[in-house]
Every structure is written in C-alpha cells, then in structure tokens.
Amino acid sequence: MAGRRALVTGSSAGIGAAIAERLASERCAVIVHGRRAEPAEQLADRIRIGGGHAEVLLADVSAGGGAARLADAALRAGPVDVLVANAGPFVEHRFAEATDEEWLTAFSANVLSAVGCARVLVPAMRRRGWGRIITLGTRGVATPLTNMVEYSAAKAALVNATGALARELTGSGVTANVVSPGVILTDGMRRMFEDRARAAGDGRSWAELEAEVTIDYAPNPVGRLGRPEDVAAAVAFLASPLADYITGNTLRVDGGITPSLNP
Numbered sequence: 001m002a003g004r005r006a007l008v009t010g011s012s013a014g015i016g017a018a019i020a021e022r023l024a025s026e027r028c029a030v031i032v033h034g035r036r037a038e039p040a041e042q043l044a045d046r047i048r049i050g051g052g053h054a055e056v057l058l059a060d061v062s063a064g065g066g067a068a069r070l071a072d073a074a075l076r077a078g079p080v081d082v083l084v085a086n087a088g089p090f091v092e093h094r095f096a097e098a099t100d101e102e103w104l105t106a107f108s109a110n111v112l113s114a115v116g117c118a119r120v121l122v123p124a125m126r127r128r129g130w131g132r133i134i135t136l137g138t139r140g141v142a143t144p145l146t147n148m149v150e151y152s153a154a155k156a157a158l159v160n161a162t163g164a165l166a167r168e169l170t171g172s173g174v175t176a177n178v179v180s181p182g183v184i185l186t187d188g189m190r191r192m193f194e195d196r197a198r199a200a201g202d203g204r205s206w207a208e209l210e211a212e213v214t215i216d217y218a219p220n221p222v223g224r225l226g227r228p229e230d231v232a233a234a235v236a237f238l239a240s241p242l243a244d245y246i247t248g249n250t251l252r253v254d255g256g257i258t259p260s261l262n263p
Contacts, residue, residue, distance in 0.1 A: 001023060001026040001027050001028035001236075001239065001240060002026075002027040002028070004028045004029070004081040004082060004239075005028065005029040005030075005031070005078060005079060005080055005081050005082070006020075006023050006028050006029070006030050006031065006080070006081065006083070006084060006239065007031040007033065007057075007070075007071070007074045007080050007082070007083050007084070007117065007121070008020045008023070008030060008031065008032065008033060008084040008086055009033045009061055009067075009070070009083075009084065009085055009086050009087035009113060009114075009117060010033065010034065010061075010086045010087030010088065011030075011032050011033050011034065011040075011084075011086060012032060012033070012034030012035075012036065012039040012040040012042075012043055013039055013043075013186075013187070014186040014188065014228060015086060015136070015181065015184055015186060015228045015231050015232070016033075016084075016086040016087070017032075017043050017228070018227075018228030018229050018231065018232040019084055019086060019228075019231065019232045019235045019236075020032055020043060020047065020054070021046070021047060021050075021052075021232070022229070022232035022233065022235070022236045023082070023084075023232075023235070023236055023239060024050070024052030024053065024054060025050070025052065026236055026239075026240065027052070028082065029052075029053040029054070029055075030047060030052065030053065030054045030055075031054075031055055031056075031057055031074050031077075031080070032044045032047075032054055032055070032056050032057075033056075033057050033058070033059065033061075033070060033087070034056075034058060035058060035059070035060050036058070037056070037058055040056045040058065041056055044056050055077065057070055057073050057074060059073070061087050061109075061113040061116065061117070062087070062089075062105070062108055062109040062112075063105075063108050063109075063112075065116065066116070067112065067113045067114070067115070067116025067117045067120075068117070068119065068120050070116075070117060071083075071116065071117040071119075071120035071121050072120055074121070075120065075121065075124065079124060079128065080121050080124070080125075081125065081128075081130065081131055081132065082131070082132040082134070082239045083118060083121050083131075083132070083133050083134065084134045084136075084235055084239070085113065085114030085117060085118070085134065085135045085136060085158075086136045087109070087110075087113045087114075088109055088110035088113065088114075088136060088154075088155070088158075089109055089110075090106075090138075090148055090151040091148075091151065092147045092148055093147070093148070093149055093150060093151075094146060094147055094149060095146070095149045098149055102150055103150045103153075106151050106153070106154040107150075107153075107154045107157065109154075110151065110154040110155055110157075110158055111154055111158045111161065114135050114158055114161075114162075115161060118133050118165065118176075121133075122165075122169070122174065125172075125173075125174045126169070126172045126173075126174060128173075129172070129173040130173045130174065131172075131173065131174035131175075132174070132175055132176075132177075132239045132243075133162070133165060133169075133174065133175070133176040133177070134176075134177055134178070134179060134235055134238050134239060135158050135159070135161075135162045135176075135177075136178070136179055136180075136181065136231075137155050137158065137159050137178045137179065137180035137181075137250060138151070138152060138155045138181065139180060139181070139182045139183075139252070139254050139257055139258055140152030140155060140156075141156045141159050141180065141250075142180075142252075142258045143258060144156075159178050159180075159250060162176050162177065162178050163176075163178075163248050166247045166248030167248065169247070175238075175243065175244070175246060175247035176247055176248065177238050177243075177246060177247060177248070177249050177250070177251065178249070178250040178251070179231060179234045179235050179238065179250075179251050179253060180250050180251065180252045180253065180254065181226060181230075181231045181253050181254060182218060182226050182252070182253065182254025182255055182257045182258075183217060183218035183225050183254075183257070184225065184226040184227065184230070184231060185210075185225040185226065185227055185228075186228060189225075193206075193209065193213050193217075194206060197209055210224065210225060211223075211224075213225065218255070218257055219257065220254065220255030220256050220257040221255060221256035222255035222256060223255075224255065226253060226254065226255060230253050231253050234251050237251075238251065
C-alpha cells in the first residue's frame with residue numbers, strides 16, 4: 001500500500017482506529033477522521049511514532065453535507081485512493097420504540113455519510129484508474145436484529161448502494177465492497193457487557209464473562225467475540241492490490257454467526 005492514501009471515517013476510536021492503524025502498518029498514508037480533536041490526534045501520534053504517516057481531519061459527517069466537506073478537505077491535501085466508510089453509530093431500538101427522527105438519524109449517519117464521501121472521491125479515482133470504496137455493514141443485514149431495527153435497515157440500504165456503485169464502476173479500476181462485522185469487542189461494547197453484569201450482581205472478570213457473553217449474545221463457530229483487528233485485516237486485504245478482482249461483494253467478519261454461504 002506504499003504510495004496510497006486512505007480516508008477512514010469515524011477512525012478516532014474503536015474499529016475505525018484499528019483500520020487506520022492496520023492500513024498505516026501497510027505503509028498507506030492515513031487520514032484520521034473524528035468529531036473531537038483529542039482522540040483523533042492521539043491516534044495520529046501513535047501512528048507516527050510507529051513510523052507511519054497520518055493526518056487529522058475533523059467533521060460531523062452525520063448530517064448537513066458534512067461528509068462532502070470532509071472529502072473535499074481530504075482532496076485539497078492530495079489524492080485519496082481508498083475510502084473506508086466506517087462512520088455509523090448504532091443504538092438499540094425495537095420496532096415500536098424507534099421514532100421518525102431516529103430512523104432519519106440512522107440513515108443519515110450510516111448511509112449519507114458514506115454516499116457523501118464517495119460522491120466526491122470517486123471521480124478522481126476514476127481518472128487515475130485505481131481506487132477502493134469499502135463500506136462497513138453489519139450481520140443485521142442478513143439476519144435483521146429486532147433490537148437494532150433502524151440501524152440494521154440503514155446498513156442494508158448501504159450494502160445495496162455499495163453494490164450499485166460497484167456495477168457503475170465497471171471497467172474503471174475502482175472497486176466497491178462491504179466488510180460486514182459481527183459482534184466486535186470494542187471498548188464501548190465491553191463496557192456495555194460489564195455494566196450489564198454488574199447491574200445483575202455478577203462480579204466476574206471479563207476473561208470469565210466473555211465465553212458466556214459469546215454463547216448468549218453471539219454464538220458462533222469460532223467461539224469468541226470479534227476484535228477490531230479482525231475487521232481491520234479484512235479491510236486491509238480489500239484495500240490492497242491483492243483484491244483487484246473482487247468487487248460488489250460482502251466479506252463477513254463474524255466468526256461464522258451468519259449460517260449461510262453465498263453461491
């Protein structure tokens with residue numbers, strides 16, 4: 001990936017941070033994006049200390065044209081070869097609970113944030129004859145989650161849009177793919193499970209809790225929860241020249257929790 005430059009949205013923490021660090025380890029210059037300066041700068045410093053190249057751009061991509069402005073700012077500093085559309089917050093709502101505003105927020109934050117960036121970056125990728133668009137899906141696309149109804153629906157729309165973009169990019173040298181994580185143990189996810197355990201009077205350590213949480217919340221053949229690094233490895237592969245012949249696909253990183261194989 002030496003000589004390439006990547007914009008990773010929502011990369012100041014969690015899965016996005018792991019993706020940024022992995023791409024940087026492959027000698028790709030990385031644009032770290034977030035809404036707050038401190039965590040974004042901390043990650044960029046960590047990448048630089050490790051010998052990588054990182055810059056920081058701040059923006060709210062969830063509404064109001066923020067995604068397009070972010071992509072424009074990234075282009076002003078040089079070509080962008082890879083877009084990883086990772087930004088996309090989720091909240092837990094059941095069907096009867098989610099309001100119209102929450103549905104609109106889910107679609108804006110998860111779909112328009114990716115579409116807005118891609119719309120700005122794709123034309124230059126076409127002109128150069130090489131590029132990567134990678135969006136982040138969820139297992140809820142294939143197996144809709146009743147407790148994340150608007151989030152799952154928004155991600156399904158994003159997957160569909162990514163497939164349409166892949167077809168539109170036929171013959172251009174630019175690919176568009178989805179990486180679909182299962183239950184990934186970010187710091188926030190771990191805190192959620194630990195808080196639930198404490199509220200139930202369970203004082204076990206995380207090492208003791210994880211096996212039970214996996215069985216109850218995300219039973220899968222691998223037998224553990226995913227790690228951000230698992231997702232980052234998949235993204236790095238699709239972003240690399242090794243994946244030149246892969247487009248319009250969804251790569252599931254879920255430990256096999258989705259019990260199906262695409263024909």
